[in-house]
Amino acid sequence: MSDAREKTARIASLRPTYRTDLDAGTDRFFHPRDTSCPWCSSPRLTPRLSTTDLLQHKPGRFTLDHCADCGHTFQNPRLNDEGLEFYYRDFYDGLGEQRMSGTLGGRTAMYRSRAEAMLPHDPAPKTWLDVGTGHGHFCEAARAVLPDTAFDGLDFTDGVELAAREGRVDHAHRGAFPALAPELAARYDVVSMFHYLEHSTDPDRELRAAHETVRPGGHLLVEVPDPESRYARLLGRWWLPWLQPQHLHFMPVANLRRRLTERGFTVVAEQHAEPHDPVDLLAAVWLALDHTAPREDAPWLPGRPGPLTRAARTALLLTGVPALLAATALDRWALRPVSHRLGLCNAYRLVARRE
Incomplete structure (x- = not known):
């Protein structure tokens, strides 16, 4: 059977399950609407964006609210566990696994740049945990920069187990990071979260888990979309990093810096031009x-x-x-060389040391 026919048959076999899911409507996929900001508890919320699923085109409409006091942007109402399962299904795994593996696997230069961000602060970490590692492509590429570092991966999908079988990570930890953190306490010189925190239902809980997992004197490396990018306003719903319905939280850099300090870290580097991905x-x-x-x-x-x-x-x-x-x-x-000067960078990166 050709690949096209095999895909058509696979889609047809999945259609009854999706039809059953959708017959009950999409309202059941959401928590009740929040009346206050999940970052600072302010009640001063205003709608920032309303959109649909522009990547998979699954049914549903999604709203992002903006906090007038701290600037936090978040999905409201937020997807519940059932909704997250429905909208993630067949994106990174299942039907979407081959496409996403090819997309993410072809970004070696970007992955090496992320590893190089650690060199001024720890040029030879012995142990590194990549949280939200997916199929482990970052860990595989980072070995060219840090050949003596042991790279472990953590993810809640079976992609991390595939990464271990393919030799991209040394050890695979499957599950939720906060739940696994106690058994990983103070084990790692570096913990990285590359475009992971915006997917989490509770970013603060993830940062507490990171503090528990990084050894004293070790580092946390965080990279997230920048909601203060000028592109976010200019492009509206067509700005890719909004990535609805998967991205639940968007933290302005000042907010994340303060929260890291409150959690026992010292921010030692902030980058905007380096993590910018010129695809907006x-x-x-x-x-x-x-x-x-x-x-x-x-x-x-x-x-x-x-x-x-x-x-x-x-x-x-x-x-x-x-x-x-x-x-x-x-x-x-045309724009990449001046993206930082024009405020167009679509992501920022923080390196923080655990005190």
């Missing part, structure tokens, strides 16, 4: 094109799109190729 315009154009085009086959659709629908989708996406190429050129060559 390209991603925005793609998201808009993909949103406008007819849907491709997916198990959460009532049925497989017909040949005319598939042809229309292909034709529309082809018309967008010049815009995609132009956006790529702007991202990578």
Whole structure:
């Protein structure tokens, strides 16, 4: 059976389960709406963004609220455990596993840059735990920078076990980080959280777990989307790092610096230009094109799109190729050198030492 036919058959086999999930509606996937900020408890909340799932196109609508006092942005109402399972399903694993593995596995230069951020503070850590490691691609690439470091991975999906089987991580820890932290207490010279904290239901609990896991004098390396990026305002719902419905919390850098200090860390480095991933315009154009085009086959659709629908989708996406190429050129060559000066960086990175 060809890959296309195998995928079609697999989608068809999943359709009844998704149909059962959706027949009960999507309201059951959410907690009650919060009336105060989860970061500072202020009741002064204003809507910042309302959008749909622009990547998988699963049904549902998602709202991000902004705290007028501390600047924290968060999903409100927030997905509950059932909702998180539904919207994560077939994104990183299942149907999406091969696509995401190829996407994440091809970013070796970015992964090495992340490892290099630690060199001025600890040029030879013996042990490193990567939290939210996925399939372990960062750990694999980081060995070229730190060949004598033992890299362990932690994730709640089976991707971390795959990473161990493939030799990308030395040891795999599967489960929730706060639950595993007591058995990992003070074991690691470095703990990293690369684009992990924004996915967590309780970022403060994750930071407490990190403090427990890092040895005294060791370091925590955190990288998250920057909600103060000018792109977040200019591109609106088409700004990729909003990544609804997966991203639950967006912390301004000042907020995270203060919280790290409160949790017993000292921030020793703050970076904006280095973690910037120059894809904002390209991603925005793609998201808009993909949103406008007819849907491709997916198990959460009532049925497989017909040949005319598939042809229309292909034709529309082809018309967008010049815009995609132009956006790529702007991202990578025109704007990247001045992104920090213009306030366009889409992420920031903090290195913090445990006292």
